[in-house]
Structure formats: structure tokens, C-alpha cells
Amino acid sequence: MSVTWTGPAEAPVSARIAALAPSLQPSERRVVDAIAADLAAAVECTAQEIADRVGVGRASVIRTAQSLGYDGYPQLRVALAREVALAPATATADDSPIGSLRAAVDRFARALPHLTAALTPADVERFVAALDQAPRVVLVAAGLSAPLGLSMAMRLSAAGRPAEYLPDTLSQLIAARSLEPGSVCLVISGSGANQPSLDAAAAAHEAGARVLVLTSFARAPIVEHADTALVIPAVSDSFSDELVHTSRAALALVIEALVDQVVTRRGSRGREARDAALRLIGGRLRE
Structure with missing residues (x-):
């Protein structure tokens, strides 16, 4: 094809x-x-x-x-x-540990302007609106993307938009299959080819739920199951480099920004929920 x-x-x-x-x-x-x-x-x-x-x-x-x-x-x-x-000028090569660390950070910084290059305003608007309006949201993420699923569920819940994330992939599949029309299954998959995530997305789609996808590749298999897919290109210099040095940093950054957009869309509800969460966190902190 x-x-x-x-x-x-x-x-x-x-x-x-x-x-x-x-x-x-x-x-x-x-x-x-x-x-x-x-x-x-x-x-x-x-x-x-x-x-x-x-x-x-x-x-x-x-x-x-x-x-x-x-x-x-x-x-x-x-x-x-x-x-x-x-393109910004690159720093002088330095093979020391701190030099290598700085070089890695510099490479990521140079990639930042490209992270949203594959996004359209209409897709982002549909994505955020679906998260805001859905009666139920289930997060699906496995492998290296699993921490992103937990992070986004926590951030959405703190914004007054309750979201479910179960770390076990079978539990994710069961939750996705139980969704009703109007609900959202949000799949986070850097590769877009993780079989448990593909199975859960297919189950959610069959159940009539809206499937939202965050991935790094425009023609990944997971995109075929998506009602709306946001593609965040990998920060590696080449596809082969991505296989060796797999990173989810770009997706993590975009996830934070998307949750902020959900808070903005929810207006006073989002701000009040976030304020309440911050008060709870403040009450748990000690000198």
C-alpha cells in the first residue's frame, strides 16, 4: 500500500x-x-x-x-x-559524561519545534473535546508507554476529568470492551504496534466507544483503529536510532500540554479541581 x-x-x-x-x-x-x-x-x-x-x-x-x-x-x-x-547551531562535541548528557539534551531541544509538526488544529480540538465530554475515559498503554498512561490518568483526574488506568494489559482489554458509546478509550503507544494495545483499541471500537490515539508514527497499525490520532514524531535522528534509543520524552511533554488544554476547556470546573488537588498535596507535605 x-x-x-x-x-x-x-x-x-x-x-x-x-x-x-x-x-x-x-x-x-x-x-x-x-x-x-x-x-x-x-x-x-x-x-x-x-x-x-x-x-x-x-x-x-x-x-x-x-x-x-x-x-x-x-x-x-x-x-x-x-x-x-x-536549525540552531550545534554545540562542540564533548565525550565526557556531562558532555554526552548535554549533547542528548541539545538534540532533544532541537527536535522540540517538530513535535507538533504533524498535528492539525482540527485534530487537537476533537481530541481535547472528546476527553472533556466523555462520560467515561479508559487509558490503554503498555511497555515503555505504560508510565505515560498512569501519568495522564493522574493528571486528568487532578483536573476534574476522572480517567481509569489499569497497568495489567488484560484488565485494560476488559475495561476497553466494557465501554459504552460516547465513552473514550485513549491509547498511548509510541510504536503504535503493541499487540495488547491494538487488541484493546479494537475492542473499544467494536463496543462503540470513541478511540483516541497518541503515537509517534503516522502509519502505525494503531492509527487504523483511531477516530482521532495525534502523531508526535520521535526525537531520534533516524528510524534505526529510534529502535536502539527508544524515547517517550516527546509524548510525555505533549501529554502535559494536552491536559492543560483540557483544564482550559473545562473553565472554572478545571481550575477548581486543580486547586483542590493542589490543596490536598499541600496538606501532605512536611518540612
Whole structure:
């Protein structure tokens, strides 16, 4: 099945690659991995030079550009040049522990502008409205995404929007299957391919509930079950790097911002619930 970028036109190349890479054809994935590894070098290459570098045909490079949402490779090069020109300067390499730590933080900071690149205002509005209005919300998250499920359930509950999170995946499946029409099953899955989460999303959809998804990849299997999916591109430099250094930091940051939007939407109800939660926390603190 052909894969094509359908997100915002202003999304940078690196964000498109991060969101689409897992669902591209093998030859296209080799092309995007080469581009992502060195954006500046890719700007200087023709389609044929990229093809020769990664061992694919020129047509594969052109097809990759089209999968990323561009008319052809020249338009992809222009988008790359713009992204490189706007990128902040990188710090001097330092192999010490503190230097490596700073470098990791710097890489994440450079990725921050891209975290919302695949989002549309309409999708975010539908997502927040569904959370606010649903009579019942069940959180589904497993593996490395499991802590995010607990975090979001706690944050939503503190905002006066009670949400359920059960750490056991079988319990999540049972809860999802018990949802009624109008309720929400919110699935958090960085990979978008976790089988227990896929099963729970399918069960919730079959039950008539609204399925909301937070994931890192636009063509992940979990998106097929979603009524509304928010795609937060991975912060890694390439898909292969994401497999080795899997991070959920980007999703965690967006989750906090989404809960703030729920609080804002709920108006005085949200503010009062948050104030009450803070008073309870204050009462438990000691010098």
C-alpha cells in the first residue's frame, strides 16, 4: 500500500521522516535514513547521487520524495535547505559524561519545534473535546508507554476529568470492551504496534466507544483503529536510532500540554479541581 504524507504542508522534512519511516518500503527507508543522518549533506546531493549512496534506483529516491509529500526530489531539496538554514547551531562535541548528557539534551531541544509538526488544529480540538465530554475515559498503554498512561490518568483526574488506568494489559482489554458509546478509550503507544494495545483499541471500537490515539508514527497499525490520532514524531535522528534509543520524552511533554488544554476547556470546573488537588498535596507535605 502506498504511503503519502497527509499532515500539515509546513511540516519539516525530518518530522515527516520520523512519522512515516516505519511504514515506507525498504528502499524508501534506506533513502530517508540517509537523509536523516545528515540533512545538510542531502541538500547538496542530486537524486542520482542519493540513489548511488544507498544502493537504490533513482526512481526510488523520487518515489520517496513523493511519499514525504513533495512533488519530486527538487522540492524535497528546497525543504531540506530551509530546515538546515533554520536549525540552531550545534554545540562542540564533548565525550565526557556531562558532555554526552548535554549533547542528548541539545538534540532533544532541537527536535522540540517538530513535535507538533504533524498535528492539525482540527485534530487537537476533537481530541481535547472528546476527553472533556466523555462520560467515561479508559487509558490503554503498555511497555515503555505504560508510565505515560498512569501519568495522564493522574493528571486528568487532578483536573476534574476522572480517567481509569489499569497497568495489567488484560484488565485494560476488559475495561476497553466494557465501554459504552460516547465513552473514550485513549491509547498511548509510541510504536503504535503493541499487540495488547491494538487488541484493546479494537475492542473499544467494536463496543462503540470513541478511540483516541497518541503515537509517534503516522502509519502505525494503531492509527487504523483511531477516530482521532495525534502523531508526535520521535526525537531520534533516524528510524534505526529510534529502535536502539527508544524515547517517550516527546509524548510525555505533549501529554502535559494536552491536559492543560483540557483544564482550559473545562473553565472554572478545571481550575477548581486543580486547586483542590493542589490543596490536598499541600496538606501532605512536611518540612
